Amino acid sequence: MSEMPFNVDVWVDDRDDGTFVIYIDRDLITxxxxxxxxxxxxxxxxxxxxxxxxxxxxxxxxxTG
Incomplete structure (x- = not known):
C-alpha cells in the first residue's frame, strides 16, 4: 500500500526558494x-x-488533472 498522497510513487516539490524536494514511496527504494x-x-x-x-x-x- 502506498504511503504517498493520491497513491503516487514519486512526488517532486518545486519550492519558491529554488530548491526541489523529491519524495519517493518507501516501498520502492532501499x-x-x-x-x-x-x-x-x-x-x-x-x-x-x-x-x-x-x-x-x-x-x-x-x-495531474
Whole structure:
C-alpha cells in the first residue's frame, strides 16, 4: 500500500526558494538505493534548469488533472 498522497510513487516539490524536494514511496527504494540516488542527483544538479514555459504547465495539468 502506498504511503504517498493520491497513491503516487514519486512526488517532486518545486519550492519558491529554488530548491526541489523529491519524495519517493518507501516501498520502492532501499536505504542503499536512496543514498545512491542522492549522490547521483548531487553530482548532476549543476546541469539542471527550471522549465517555466506554458507548454510545461499544460503538460503537467494534463497529467495531474
Amino acid at each position: 536505504e542503499r538505493g536512496a543514498g545512491a540516488l542522492q549522490q547521483l542527483l548531487g553530482t548532476t544538479i549543476a546541469g539542471w534548469r527550471r522549465l517555466d514555459d506554458s507548454h510545461v504547465y499544460a503538460t503537467l495539468r494534463a497529467v
